[in-house]
Amino acid sequence: EDQVTQSPEALRLQEGESSSLNCSYTVSGLRGLFWYRQDPGKGPEFLFTLYSAGEEKEKERLKATLTKKESFLHITAPKPEDSATYLCAVQASSNYQLIWGAGTKLIIKP
Amino acid sequence: DSGVTQTPKHLITATGQRVTLRCSPRSGDLSVYWYQQSLDQGLQFLIQYYNGEERAKGNILERFSAQQFPDLHSELNLSSLELGDSALYFCASSPEGLTDTQYFGPGTRLTVL
Numbered sequence: 001e002d003q004v005t006q007s008p009e010a011l012r013l014q015e016g017e018s019s020s021l022n023c024s025y026t027v028s029g030l031r032g033l034f035w036y037r038q039d040p041g042k043g044p045e046f047l048f049t050l051y052s053a054g055e056e057k058e059k060e061r062l063k064a065t066l067t068k069k070e071s072f073l074h075i076t077a078p079k080p081e082d083s084a085t086y087l088c089a090v091q092a093s094s095n096y097q098l099i100w101g102a103g104t105k106l107i108i109k110p
Numbered sequence: 111d112s113g114v115t116q117t118p119k120h121l122i123t124a125t126g127q128r129v130t131l132r133c134s135p136r137s138g139d140l141s142v143y144w145y146q147q148s149l150d151q152g153l154q155f156l157i158q159y160y161n162g163e164e165r166a167k168g169n170i171l172e173r174f175s176a177q178q179f180p181d182l183h184s185e186l187n188l189s190s191l192e193l194g195d196s197a198l199y200f201c202a203s204s205p206e207g208l209t210d211t212q213y214f215g216p217g218t219r220l221t222v223l
Contacts, residue, residue, distance in 0.1 A: 031209050043112065043200050043214035044153070087153070096208050097166055102152045 002027045002092050006101035013078055013108050021073040021086055021104045029093030033071050035064050036087040038103070044087055047073075078108045113137065114203050114215035122221045128189040131218045133201030135182055141165070141207025142184040144176055147217075148197040159184055160207040191222045 005024045013019055025033065032051050036044035048057045050066040057064050061082065063074040073086055085105045089098040113136035123129055135142050144156040155168035159178035170176075173191075178184040188195060198219050202212040 034211065036214075041198070041217070041219070043114075043202075043216050045112070046211055046213060049211055089153075091209060095166065097155055097158070097168065098212065100153045100155075 002090070002094070002099050004088055004090050004099050004101040006086075006088050006104050008104060009102070010105040011107070013075075013106070015079055015108055015110050016077050018074070018076045018078070020075070021106070023071040023073070023088030023101055024069060025071075025088075025090045025099075026069075027090050027092040027094075027099070031091040031093050031096075033066055034089045034091070034098065035071070035073055036089070038085045038087055040085075047086075075106070078106075080108045080110050082106065083108045112213040112215065114201060114213055116199075116201050116215040116218050118218060119216065120219050120221075122223065123191060124223055125191055125193060127191050127222075128187065129191065129220065131186040131188070131199055131201075131220075133184045133186070133203075133215060135184070135201075135203030136213055139203035139205050139213075140182065141204045142178055142182070143202040143204075143207075143212055144170075144184070144186050145200040145202065145214075146197050147200060148194075151197075153200070156186070158207060165207055188220070193222050196220055196222045 035047040038044045048064040085103040088101040115134045141160045156170040158166040198217045202214045204210045
């Protein structure tokens with residue numbers, strides 16, 4: 001069964017304290033892995049798409065990496081405005097639907 | 111701003127009632143997706159339309175239905191509402207509806223009393 005697991009469920013950091021969020025997946029062939037950011041009560045905001053192992057993408061303080069079994073979202077020197085829930089989703093080769101993780105709630109304290 | 115619009119922003123109704131949620135996709139996008147997100151729950155895929163035709167179905171209840179019109183806007187109809195239907199309902203759109211990125215609207219918050 002295709003599955004996506006995100007860890008940790010929640011992460012509290014001090015401003016400037018770098019860390020990583022994990023997205024582990026088991027799918028029968030990966031078409032793509034997507035990272036989104038969601039603020040409370042708002043729609044998910046697209047961040048990155050990764051398609052193959054070894055691929056990396058960066059945007060400001062965020063960097064996403066992909067291996068054959070997991071993806072990491074690295075956050076460098078975070079600021080309070082980076083506080084949000086970060087969602088990971090994968091698209092399997094068996095169909096085109098996205099399989100979503102439960103998300104990691106990131107809190108950055110000033 | 112993703113370019114996807116949803117109306118209304120908030121909807122409060124009673125059990126047993128029927129409501130319609132509306133979504134306008136980004137300009138040029140042919141595919142529309144509907145999702146449900148209950149409090150502290152993950153995103154649940156409901157249904158996808160591509161250029162007016164149903165393309166994929168997820169965990170959509172029989173009490174729920176959707177359609178996509180010739181101008182590509184979409185409506186999600188929820189009937190015989192129950193307390194458990196209270197949730198955020200999101201619409202997303204993408205150009206082709208295959209491997210392309212989905213862009214989400216701001217959502218409609220439905221409260222069933």
